[in-house]
Amino acid sequence: SGFAPVMDGNIPRSMKTARESAVRLLKLMMVASLVLPAAVFAYASWVTYRDIQVAADERIERSIDVMQQQALRVFETCDRTFAEVGEVVRGMSNEDIHAAQVSLHARLDRIQGVMPQVQTIMIIGRDGHPLASSRMETVEADADFAQRDYFLVEKEADAGTYVSEVRTPRLPGNGNDFFVLSHRLDAADGSFNGIIAVSFRPSYFEKFYKLVGQTPGSFYALVRSDGAILARVPEAATRQLSTKSMFTSAIGKGKESGLFTVKSEIDGVSRRIGFRRLEGFPVYALAGIETGEIQSEWLSAIGSYLMFGLPAALLLFGVLW
16 A cells, blocks of 8 residues: 554554553453452451341340349349238237247248348348348347448338348358348338348359350349449459449430440440349349450451452452463
């Protein structure tokens, strides 16, 4: 035709253009071989974390179900004990009860015998002195419970079933730590005639929680509405939550159940925690899992994704390179 082809060195321009287009495509494919798996991995990681979080919340709720049923059985049995003992001493004055303390001891001891969680059942007179006890046939004459919270509350008004904070026995070796459920006794004219006090071992609940808590990082607690800790696993020296804790703040807002993530003010451990009120009592069952355990479970799951996905992505990238 009289025209020579346009050359770039020894390579025709059309061939060079085709080669550059192929290289650009390969570069795009190289980028895509990393970006797309990374995006898929990020999405899968997020979905996995969400699913693990939902599963953790479900485990917490199931644990609370078990805790609530156990605690309600114990507390409702205590209410029946109040009714039974109240019927026995109905119409009796403090002097009559004290005079019958030996026979009442036998009755109280039989009741306590079928309640392994109970440390003592005691009848306390209107002046704060014990009248009869399940632990001994004759009560200590100089014992005085007049300033105990479970006595003062019932003396002021009928509080129904009152739950005290955990106490340590006055004398070493005189039993384990305990908390008290109390019930008011009224005289025939409706005036205050003393209380029935049933003391419980926190260790009974804590042993049960240890049997329930097979998952590493598990947390269980029985807590009053004011933050007083009645039982806790893992155990801790402090038995009172501050008014600024997330739990007491939620209770202050009228919530009877919920889930939250918080760093413990007692041991500094971050946990996912659920709580629920025991119906009829100012007490809440709490269960939780350490967030570190949730994250470990998540990392283990996404590790399997990386184990298979990363070599495949790098192999494809190498081939394209």
